[in-house]
Amino acid sequence: MKAVVVEQYAPFDQIELKDVPSPQMEPGHLRVRVEAAGIGFVDGLKIEGRYQTKDPLPFIPGTEFAGVVEEAPGAPGGYQSGMRVMGMTRSGALAEEIVVRPETVYPLPDGVAAEVAASFRANYLTALYALSARATIVAGEQLLVLGAAGGTGTAAVQIGKLLGARVIAAASTPEKREFAREHGADAVIDYTQAGWRDTLKELTGGQGPDVIFDPVGGDVSVQAFRSIAWRGRHLVVGFAGGAIPALPFNLPLLKGGALLGVDLAQIPTREPDVQKSLMSKLIGWLAEGKLKPAVGRVFALEDFREAFKTMQTRAALGKMVVRIAR
C-alpha cells in the first residue's frame, strides 16, 4: 500500500510517500480502507519530533481518518466489513489501510462524506469539551474565538452558535474573517490591529467576552484575558503562534476570572463518560444536519506536503484534508 513514512524526524518537505506492506491484522481489530485523513497541527509537530510524546521510528503519521471496514473477523464491537467509519488513533492514518481497535472508531452517519468525517472528531470534540465541559457556557453569553478561521477555531465558532452563544471571531485577514462569518460568527475582529481591544469592548457592550477560546497563544492571549468579562473563562487550547504566554496572577484576581486547560488527548482516559456523551451529541448534530463541519482544502495523497505547508504558513482556512483513493 501507499503510505507517508517518517524514517527520521524532519521537516515535512523531507518526508516521502512510499510503497510499504499493508499493516498486519491483529485479533479483535478492524482493517479499514482509508478514504480521507484530516491533518492537524499536532501531526506536523510529530513528524518533526517536536511533540510532547515521540512516535517510535519509523512511523506513518496521521491521526484522524474516515473509511470503510475491509476486515472484521468476529465482528469486534459489532463492526462488519463494508461499514463506513470515522476514527482517531495515535498514528497511521496517512496510508491506504489502517488496522485499529474498534473502540477508536465510530459508525459514520449516512450521507456524511469521508472528507467531512475526517475533519470532524479532533476539532469539534475539542471545541465542545472546552465550551461545555470546561467553560459551561450558557445561551446568551459572549464568546471570543481567537484564530477563528483555523481548524479548532472554526469548530468553536460553529459549536458556540449551536450552544446559543453570541460569537465574536478574531482572525488576521479579511478572507479569514469572511470565512468565520460564513460559519456563523455574529461579529468579526482583526486582532492584528493595535486597537483591537477597544473594538472588542464596543462589540461586547463594554462588558468583554464571557468565554475566550484560545488556540493561538503569545501576547494576544494575555491581551484577550485583560478584556475578559467579570467571572470570565479563558480556555487554553493551544499555541499555534508558537509562544506560551505567562499570565500575571493579579489579572484573574481583578477579573474574577479563570484560566481553564483543555487537553483532548487525556479525555478518553480521564473522562471516558464525558467523551462518550459529547461524541454522541456531536454525531447526533451531524446526522441531523445541524452541524456541517468545515472542510478547508482537500489534497491528493501525493500532495500531502502541501496540506502541511498550508497549515504551517498560517494560510489554512478550516481543516486540511488528504483524500486517499485506490
Ligand SMILES: NC(=O)c1ccc[n+]([C@@H]2O[C@H](COP(=O)([O-])OP(=O)(O)OC[C@H]3O[C@@H](n4cnc5c(N)ncnc54)[C@H](OP(=O)(O)O)[C@@H]3O)[C@@H](O)[C@H]2O)c1
Ligand atoms: N488542547 C487540545 O486538546 C487541542 C486540540 C486540537 C488542537 N490543539 C492545538 O491548537 C492549536 C491550533 O490548532 P488548529 O488545528 O486550530 O490550527 P490551525 O488550523 O493552523 O489554526 C491556528 C490559527 O492560529 C493562528 N496563528 C497565529 N499565529 C500563527 C502561526 N505563527 N502559525 C500558524 N497559525 C497561527 C492562525 O489564525 P490567524 O492567522 O487568524 O491569526 C491560525 O488560523 C495547535 O497548537 C494545536 O496543537 C489543541
